[in-house]
């Protein structure tokens with residue numbers, strides 16, 4: 001057997017950013033000298049509007065090109081190959097959806113990308129029923145006809161359809177009703193505990209993000225200004241930081 005197949009990868013960080021910079025019109029909007037996310041870590045990203053959170057996620061997912069530096073997932077440069085895509089699930093915004101399909105058609109489409117059978121997809125939908133709260137399946141509506149919150153649920157579910165090792169969600173709690181926010185929190189914590197899933201989650205809600213993430217990084221104008229292991233003081237520390 002070739003050596004690379006027998007070498008355990010456990011020592012390689014799940015996500016590694018090195019000298020990562022993004023500039024628009026010569027203005028740097030993100031500057032991360034080095035950042036490592038370990039396997040199974042739940043990583044929360046907070047920061048005011050325009051701090052660079054979505055830009056960072058777009059760079060991690062190779063949706064935009066870095067001005068300098070690189071991101072590696074599972075030891076592979078995201079900008080050089082596709083293998084990391086099979087272990088990465090993500091939902092940043094409704095641009096990820098195909099909104100002229102019904103949710104069922106969309107899940108079938110995404111499931112096929114991950115070689116899922118019809119039975120696998122039906123079983124997956126069943127596991128999401130609590131999160132969907134009876135509002136998504138069997139409605140005979142196109143995704144574009146659903147509310148923003150329900151579109152978000154469809155996108156988050158689709159991100160999980162390929163059994164990812166890494167889940168990247170941009171502001172997943174925004175637009176969800178309070179019951180759905182609580183269900184989503186429980187669901188994410190369960191995925192961490194049961195599957196050791198690595199998570200990157202941005203949020204403007206300091207309560208939610210500190211409940212769900214073991215580590216919180218604060219971005220300010222593109223710079224990482226805090227990197228905290230979550231404990232009982234973290235919420236207070238963040239509230240103090242953001243209070244004006």
Ligand SMILES: Nc1ncnc2c1ncn2[C@@H]1O[C@H](COP(=O)(O)OP(=O)(O)OP(=O)(O)O)[C@@H](O)[C@H]1O
Pocket residue numbers: 024029047048049050051052053054055056
């Ligand atoms: N395509 C673009 N062209 C020019 N500037 C851009 C572009 N995309 C993002 N920016 C700028 O990059 C900066 C970071 O934006 P980004 O969307 O990453 O912030 P964010 O932290 O996700 O903000 P929010 O909390 O408002 O969603 C902002 O100043 C934004 O105006």
